[in-house]
Amino acid sequence: xxxxxxxxxxxxxxxLAVLSKGESYGYSxxxxxxxxxxxxxxxxxxxxxxxxxRLEQEKLIIGSWKESESGRKxxxxxxSASGGRAMATERRQWLAVHDTLTALWDSKPCLT
Amino acid sequence: MxxxxxxxxxxxxxxxxxxxxAKGLREREAFMIASLRLGTPDMxxxxxxxxxxxxxxxxxxIWMLFGFVGGSAFASTFAGIAAIAGATTAFVGLSxxxxxxxxxxxxxxxxTILFWSLWQGGQRVQTGAIDRAASFGWLASxxxxxxxxxxxxxxxxxxxxxxxxxxEFGKSAYWTSIGGLVINxxxxxxxxxxxxxxxxxxxxxxxRVA
Numbered sequence: 001x002x003x004x005x006x007x008x009x010x011x012x013x014x015x016l017a018v019l020s021k022g023e024s025y026g027y028s029x030x031x032x033x034x035x036x037x038x039x040x041x042x043x044x045x046x047x048x049x050x051x052x053x054r055l056e057q058e059k060l061i062i063g064s065w066k067e068s069e070s071g072r073k074x075x076x077x078x079x080s081a082s083g084g085r086a087m088a089t090e091r092r093q094w095l096a097v098h099d100t101l102t103a104l105w106d107s108k109p110c111l112t
Numbered sequence: 113m114x115x116x117x118x119x120x121x122x123x124x125x126x127x128x129x130x131x132x133x134a135k136g137l138r139e140r141e142a143f144m145i146a147s148l149r150l151g152t153p154d155m156x157x158x159x160x161x162x163x164x165x166x167x168x169x170x171x172x173x174i175w176m177l178f179g180f181v182g183g184s185a186f187a188s189t190f191a192g193i194a195a196i197a198g199a200t201t202a203f204v205g206l207s208x209x210x211x212x213x214x215x216x217x218x219x220x221x222x223x224t225i226l227f228w229s230l231w232q233g234g235q236r237v238q239t240g241a242i243d244r245a246a247s248f249g250w251l252a253s254x255x256x257x258x259x260x261x262x263x264x265x266x267x268x269x270x271x272x273x274x275x276x277x278x279x280e281f282g283k284s285a286y287w288t289s290i291g292g293l294v295i296n297x298x299x300x301x302x303x304x305x306x307x308x309x310x311x312x313x314x315x316x317x318x319x320r321v322a
Contacts, residue, residue: 046151050159
């Protein structure tokens, strides 16, 4: 199980990454993240929507209402051009953290 | 939370329930799990509040304005009624002290009736007897009341000036003094006490009925 703080910090890049694969809606985003993380990333589902709306306000993603197969209204989101740039920045930062930790954890202790 | 937010969350909840039902859960169980996953209403409103700050404050400001207009409308109406009651007492020929007491009593009765009806209205909203949206009809009646209240207080003041002589009313012109403040506090306390006592006896009655 991943800690609350880490989940909160990683929500934004995860949402951007999922949406960069194609248009999607809230419930489906949660399902995709759950499957990809093998159940490790357990979101409190209601938390996702304020994050989506914040990203929409920042014009990183674009939302539009459509009818689902069952005839219910559903809000779909897709990444905007600036959202793509934001994701590239996020990616660089997360990889930098990842690389640093990997280097530290994988390095052999110096015996001399 | 805006209407669209609610529609989005509802759609999510329904989808989540449909998935759980497809896995063999009963609808009731599915609903419980789906709402647990969605989060508590408290947490949801806190999170949405961060994003919809403007919307939340617009709602709060409207309610503050509503309270202010309502408070001043009722206050002027009740002051008018109290002044008319006091002037009538003086006209009948009772002493200056009783004129003041009658005014205070009229104020207490008016505010008590108001608080009591608000409390009753609140309970009916809670039990779902009134639709919350329908209670916005209050706004129209408030505007009407504030006009009516100002008219009434002008009538009351005119009556007071013409019927109650200054000497007679001198002792009871309490509202500018410290004593007046104490009396006003007592008025509010009396209103609350009456409501609480009456409310409790009503509650006991309903419990007995139950």
